Amino acid sequence: MKNTVNVSPEIIHIPEKPSFLPHLQPTVNMLAAVIEPKDANTLVRKLNHIAPLENLQHVKRVQKKCIDGGKPQLSLLLSVAAETDVVVLELVKSYQLSTFITRVCKYAATSKEEWEEQCKLWPTSYHPPTYNISGITGFSEEDSQSIFGFMRHTIDLATSSVVGQVVNAAVIVDPSTKQVIASACDQVISSASLANEVSKERSCCNYLENLNQQRLLLDRSIGEFKHIINNVACVHPWRWALQSSGCWHPLRHAAIVAIEYSAARDRQLFPDYKALCHLESDIQTNGHSSESLRPYLCTGCDIYLAWEPCAMCAMALVHQRVRRIFFSTANSNAGALGSVHRLQGERSLNHHYGVFRVLLPEVVKLVDSKTAGSG
Ligand SMILES: [Zn+2]
Incomplete structure (x- = not known):
């Protein structure tokens, strides 16, 4: 039987976009129109204001084609077809444009090959990635074993912080020294602060009642797992708002708390921050690196998470300049690193x-979840 086969641990890279064959890239329907060249500048300016192509910044607004006799013909993207509003339609009317869908x-595009395929439909711009992920993929046996070890530690935290439940856990690691910088789990709102924050006694009762109910959920068989994970903050970022079941802090998700601990650690290790800033600027003007003095946020660090983070946590990790994120279980509800965003x-x-x-084989056995979107 498939479930009894021993799976070996594995590290899967989650790319920056879903992978597609160059000729099978997903497309968006756009409302477009052929325009007079003399109107081009005005129309582009107006449209950038009333219908900016926010999520399609790689797409060129104007397409230039040579029609018979070498005469150029300009076509203009007006808006995403599904989002065309009254203001755009008024523009269409006032310039008497005849529209079409393209x-x-x-x-x-992430490669020249993809870009060439894209331009067959409509011109786009192509910028080869400015950052380099080579060197952070391809793990040596030693690195892999260290990564599996830290992930096991993270899973242990996630499953042992509250009896009978799984929460999210975050472990920040400096890979150069293989040292844990900070670790944390999702934080519960204490009954007192819950009363303050939600200002309803009823919520407190619900919270206590809920906690008792959850403590009864000791069975960690797969069938019960769905109920047990109800309190993974990143999986249910809005559950706190439902008074009948909310008991986890809306902001203190594991990753956020771990970041806070790591900042506290830096403050402790480098208490005289201001003096140090001056020292750094002196050193920098003398042409020496200041990196050995004080870590800048979590630069160069890795973070291990039991669950794929939500958008809030994933964005906080951008701000922290984290180098790599390793997570164990995909978060199909609110995951920001491949599952939803x-x-x-x-x-x-x-x-x-x-x-x-x-x-990890032990986690794969526990949760029958889909991969986070390498496909
Ligand atoms: Zn989160």
């Missing part, structure tokens, strides 16, 4: 981390 590629592919961000899913 397709453009949904994601920016894909923050690592968001080109407008000023930092990108490598994302990996770590499959």
